Amino acid sequence: MKRYGRVRSMSEEVDWDSLTFSLTPTDTMYLTETTATEPWMPGSLRPYGAIPMSPAAGVLNYGQGLFEGMKAFRTSKDRVVFFRPEENARRMQRGADRLKMPPVPESIFIDAVEQCVQANIKWVPPTGRGALYVRPLLMGSGPVLGVAPAPSYTYLVYVTPVGPYFKGGVSAIDLLISEDYHRAAPGGSGGVKAIGNYAPGMMPSKKAKAAGFAEVIYLDAETHNYIEEVGAANFFCVKDNTLYTPELTGTILPGITRQSIIELARHNGYDVVETKVSAEFAMGADEAFCCGTAAVISPIGSITKGGEKAVYGDGKPGPITEQLYSHLVGIQNETEEDLFGWLHEIPL
Numbered sequence: 332m333k334r335y336g337r338v339r340s341m342s343e344e345v346d347w348d349s350l351t352f353s354l355t356p357t358d359t360m361y362l363t364e365t366t367a368t369e370p371w372m373p374g375s376l377r378p379y380g381a382i383p384m385s386p387a388a389g390v391l392n393y394g395q396g397l398f399e400g401m402k403a404f405r406t407s408k409d410r411v412v413f414f415r416p417e418e419n420a421r422r423m424q425r426g427a428d429r430l431k432m433p434p435v436p437e438s439i440f441i442d443a444v445e446q447c448v449q450a451n452i453k454w455v456p457p458t459g460r461g462a463l464y465v466r467p468l469l470m471g472s473g474p475v476l477g478v479a480p481a482p483s484y485t486y487l488v489y490v491t492p493v494g495p496y497f498k499g500g501v502s503a504i505d506l507l508i509s510e511d512y513h514r515a516a517p518g519g520s521g522g523v524k525a526i527g528n529y530a531p532g533m534m535p536s537k538k539a540k541a542a543g544f545a546e547v548i549y550l551d552a553e554t555h556n557y558i559e560e561v562g563a564a565n566f567f568c569v570k571d572n573t574l575y576t577p578e579l580t581g582t583i584l585p586g587i588t589r590q591s592i593i594e595l596a597r598h599n600g601y602d603v604v605e606t607k608v609s610a611e612f613a614m615g616a617d618e619a620f621c622c623g624t625a626a627v628i629s630p631i632g633s634i635t636k637g638g639e640k641a642v643y644g645d646g647k648p649g650p651i652t653e654q655l656y657s658h659l660v661g662i663q664n665e666t667e668e669d670l671f672g673w674l675h676e677i678p679l
């Protein structure tokens with residue numbers, strides 16, 4: 332039987348339980364433009380849909396583009412909140428510097444994501460049944476032929492409702508260490524959410540999936556010893572009650588979930604070490620998990636490297652993984668106290 336959630340102030344109904352992490356087009360998006368020399372001005376809302384673009388746009392020809400990913404949650408107190416949106420704004424600014432684009436001021440970034448959620452409020456799922464995923468994009472949209480920064484830029488925000496990442500309970504995933512591919516090199520763009528970082532991961536990821544794994548683990552490109560990331564998520568392992576996560580060397584994307592887990596774990600009395608985490612060390616750990624906005628925390632059930640397979644627990648999340656997962660999700664839906672002031676209420 333299908334269950335339908337009531338949508339406040341709308342007669343229309345959405346089948347929340349059929350949502351997965353995939354695109355459901357919504358009503359309204361936000362867009363603003365500027366040139367390479369003028370300041371950003373607040374933009375406007377418009378119907379969700381295709382945008383005209385020059386065939387010579389910098390983003391189409393040379394990948395001058397960044398994305399962000401964040402969620403708006405309807406909490407148990409019936410408020411709609413973002414989780415640390417200022418961090419997304421700042422990360423996009425650092426990315427803009429790296430890709431030679433004009434950084435969007437934090438005030439415009441936040442105003443845009445708020446307006447976009449407000450305009451699509453009927454798409455925010457009920458508490459615990461998903462979130463409204465918010466996707467800001469910054470791109471060189473003006474025409475350019477030689478390899479150079481575009482003459483003009485577009486900042487665009489669209490939203491799509493997504494279901495809870497794990498349906499029917501959290502389950503541990505099996506991962507494969509990539510022997511042949513790397514995600515990022517020192518001095519490159521791995522530390523920012525540059526759109527061009529993601530297509531090269533699709534083939535290795537598909538290959539791993541065809542072999543029965545959920546995703547690949549990338550090692551560092553220099554020594555091929557140290558774990559960097561799990562697909563597009565950050566990595567943690569737990570050994571003797573201490574958490575270990577790869578240090579931010581410039582080739583790892585500084586995840587907001589990663590940073591929040593570090594702060595939460597320390598608050599709960601655990602030692603957290605940001606260091607080089609070798610594949611060998613991780614494979615001897617007691618628990619392992621990966622994290623990011625989409626899944627929050629995914630427990631890792633096994634890691635395979637060449638002919639070796641390390642198995643963690645019995646297919647269920649380890650105790651520390653479980654504790655951090657419920658604490659973080661609890662903060663996000665306001666069943667746990669917002670100890671660090673991470674929630675940002677969206678006025679409705």
Ligand SMILES: *Cc1c(COP(=O)(O)O)cnc(C)c1O
Binds near residue numbers: 564585586624
């Ligand atoms: C976005 C992303 C993450 C996770 O970052 P969050 O801010 O926690 O969502 C991790 N790794 C990569 C490569 C990413 O693109």
